[in-house]
Amino acid sequence: xxxxxxxxxxxxxxEDSPDVExxxxxxxEEGDTHGQVxxxxxxxxxxxxxxxxxxxxxxxxxxxxxxxxxxxxQVLDYETAAIIASDFGYEAMKEAKAAExxxxxxxxxxxxxxxxxxxxxxxxxxxxxxxxGHVDHGKTTLLDRIRQSNILATEKGGITQHIGAYQAExxxxxxxxxxxxxxxxxxxxxxxxxxxxxxxxxxxxxxxGVMPQTVEAIDHVRAAGVPMIVAINKIDKADANVEKVKQQxxxxxxxxxxxxxxxxxxxxxxxxxxxxxxxxxxxxxxxEVADLKANPHRTAIGVVIEAKLDTNKGSLATILLQTxxxxxxxxxxxxxxxxxxKAIYTDKGExxxxxxxxxxxxxxxxxxxxxxxxxxxxVSDERxxxxxxxxxxxxxxxxxQQPARPWSIEQVMAEIRTGEVKELNIILKxxxxxxxxxxxxxxxxxxxxxxxxxxxxxxSGSVTESDVLLAMASRGIIIGFNTRTEPGALRFAxxxxxxxxxxxxxxxxxxxxxxxxxxxxxxxxxxxxxxxAQVRAIFSVRKSxxxxxxxxxxxxxxxxxxxxxxxxxxSIHQSKVSSLRHLKDDVRELAAGxxxxxxxxxxxxxxxxxxxxxxxxxxxxx
Ligand code: GDP
Numbered sequence: 256x257x258x259x260x261x262x263x264x265x266x267x268x269x270e271d272s273p274d275v276e277x278x279x280x281x282x283x284e285e286g287d288t289h290g291q292v293x294x295x296x297x298x299x300x301x302x303x304x305x306x307x308x309x310x311x312x313x314x315x316x317x318x319x320x321x322x323x324x325x326x327x328x329q330v331l332d333y334e335t336a337a338i339i340a341s342d343f344g345y346e347a348m349k350e351a352k353a354a355e356x357x358x359x360x361x362x363x364x365x366x367x368x369x370x371x372x373x374x375x376x377x378x379x380x381x382x383x384x385x386x387x388g389h390v391d392h393g394k395t396t397l398l399d400r401i402r403q404s405n406i407l408a409t410e411k412g413g414i415t416q417h418i419g420a421y422q423a424e425x426x427x428x429x430x431x432x433x434x435x436x437x438x439x440x441x442x443x444x445x446x447x448x449x450x451x452x453x454x455x456x457x458x459x460x461x462x463x464g465v466m467p468q469t470v471e472a473i474d475h476v477r478a479a480g481v482p483m484i485v486a487i488n489k490i491d492k493a494d495a496n497v498e499k500v501k502q503q504x505x506x507x508x509x510x511x512x513x514x515x516x517x518x519x520x521x522x523x524x525x526x527x528x529x530x531x532x533x534x535x536x537x538x539x540x541x542x543e544v545a546d547l548k549a550n551p552h553r554t555a556i557g558v559v560i561e562a563k564l565d566t567n568k569g570s571l572a573t574i575l576l577q578t579x580x581x582x583x584x585x586x587x588x589x590x591x592x593x594x595x596x597k598a599i600y601t602d603k604g605e606x607x608x609x610x611x612x613x614x615x616x617x618x619x620x621x622x623x624x625x626x627x628x629x630x631x632x633x634v635s636d637e638r639x640x641x642x643x644x645x646x647x648x649x650x651x652x653x654x655x656q657q658p659a660r661p662w663s664i665e666q667v668m669a670e671i672r673t674g675e676v677k678e679l680n681i682i683l684k685x686x687x688x689x690x691x692x693x694x695x696x697x698x699x700x701x702x703x704x705x706x707x708x709x710x711x712x713x714x715s716g717s718v719t720e721s722d723v724l725l726a727m728a729s730r731g732i733i734i735g736f737n738t739r740t741e742p743g744a745l746r747f748a749x750x751x752x753x754x755x756x757x758x759x760x761x762x763x764x765x766x767x768x769x770x771x772x773x774x775x776x777x778x779x780x781x782x783x784x785x786x787x788a789q790v791r792a793i794f795s796v797r798k799s800x801x802x803x804x805x806x807x808x809x810x811x812x813x814x815x816x817x818x819x820x821x822x823x824x825x826s827i828h829q830s831k832v833s834s835l836r837h838l839k840d841d842v843r844e845l846a847a848g849x850x851x852x853x854x855x856x857x858x859x860x861x862x863x864x865x866x867x868x869x870x871x872x873x874x875x876x877x
């Protein structure tokens with residue numbers, strides 16, 4: 256329900272309103288004013304009622320008259336609240352200008368704040384590093400190894416705390432490592448608007464080589480525009496093949512230095528420590544080139560890496576400080592909560608009085624637990640902190656009611672139309688690896704002077720949550736070709752307003768991308784998997800050719816299902832269910848754990864072990 260744009264048509268006047276009989280008090284028709292009231296940019300029905308000195312029920316009834324159905328905790332925008340206020344005989348005024356100004360100032364991003372900074376106040380700060388790569392390639396082992404062997408000299412012997420990030424010291428220089436490896440965490444932060452990582456280390460196991468998640472990690476890092484270093488791990492293993500990894504990287508257009516590119520690669524063994532000092536040197540080198548700076552003498556801004564409730568200490572949030580120095584006693588707003596710094600702990604569990612740029616610290620003192628990705632800002636006093644937090648709280652409630660997104664595809668399309676944006680970011684998922692290049696090729700042929708296709712990630716397999724995150728963070732759309740969307744990813748895409756377009760013919764895809772480049776693409780549909788069944792036997796049926804005897808392994812297959820036949824993981828046929836039987840009976844659906852017979856329209860070449868995947872097609876984003 257929208258609380259915006261209420262009907263202001265006063266033809267529905269109190270006298271002839273049937274509501275009068277039901278006890279709604281008549282409103283002030285004479286236009287007597289009780290004076291002026293200050294109303295903030297958003298507030299709840301309850302807060303408005305308090306401001307107007309009437310009951311919340313009266314406000315709700317008045318909103319109903321104006322065509323807005325509301326509840327006590329519903330958040331109203333200023334315009335709506337002002338109309339209601341005038342209905343009750345008040346003249347609304349937007350809450351004091353000063354308040355609005357601080358609030359807009361306090362929502363400045365760290366980058367914007369930095370821009371305003373006097374360059375002479377900026378000092379070099381340690382790089383913040385995230386480790387990414389395919390599962391089991393050694394990310395965690397590497398993080399642990401660096402933590403153990405490079406804790407700050409002064410803190411040797413200290414007990415390391417897992418607070419989500421830690422600092423290592425190399426040649427007297429510090430490096431901050433984020434402790435949650437992987438591109439999901441990396442991109443999730445970015446999608447929330449927090450730019451945390453300065454350098455990404457992609458770990459590739461030398462015995463396994465570049466794998467799908469390696470490619471994903473590389474694409475996520477590239478989309479973020481963060482410099483990368485490749486750590487070729489497990490060189491201690493007999494079947495390690497470093498040269499092959501380099502070749503595979505080149506195939507992904509990651510050109511390492513020896514191959515004439517600019518990406519540093521470091522052969523390492525996270526197990527034996529070999530090469531790790533070299534890797535750390537490389538990180539410092541890349542950091543030097545990136546010229547990372549912050550002003551340690553200003554009020555602090557940081558990002559929440561993780562947060563928890565401790566039974567003794569209350570809310571504890573790991574904050575990665577981005578700029579400024581955080582001190583005990585500072586008042587701060589963090590996300591939609593606030594507080595006063597009561598204690599600061601380092602990653603070694605030591606209590607400190609203050610913490611500067613790039614330092615990860617655990618902060619005690621926020622009134623409730625903030626969310627990862629929330630920004631912490633130090634403000635002048637507790638009152639301001641509280642007001643800003645409450646403002647954000649109202650904003651978030653409002654967004655929950657009518658999802659206001661950080662971006663929308665309509666916005667991108669409009670920007671393409673007006674020429675503000677020249678690239679359409681696409682995440683391409685296909686059934687088989689072999690379709691990627693031809694599809695990319697077909698799409699790139701559509702590039703025009705005005706706008707071009709930018710495939711930021713392409714891979715085979717279904718559309719996952721990580722694809723949705725990447726689309727969010729990069730303002731892109733997802734295109735699936737002969738592939739499906741994981742149910743969780745679809746829900747996520749819907750809630751975040753990310754578009755997933757799926758196709759089974761190239762023509763449709765090409766036509767739509769052409770439209771998208773002109774900024775006129777309509778949302779289409781996404782495939783949602785309903786169930787999977789394994790073919791265990793094949794029967795001949797006189798009437799309809801062949802029927803597959805199946806065992807439903809997950810979800811369900813229904814009579815209306817669209818189906819895809821997968822052989823060795825690849826889709827070999829798409830059609831729909833023509834008959835569905837359990838024992839001798841025709842049934843409407845077959846659920847997981849049941850055996851039955853499935854006939855597929857226009858198909859009879861079943862083989863044992865084939866997977867029949869049932870799906871339905873849903874319109875996305877509507
Ligand atoms: P992650 O999933 O990328 O975090 O991988 P892990 O750090 O959990 O490592 C997966 C497995 O590889 C573990 O059994 C590690 O002991 C092993 N491993 C990690 N690094 C090395 C290495 O350099 N050499 C060898 N031989 N094994 C390693």
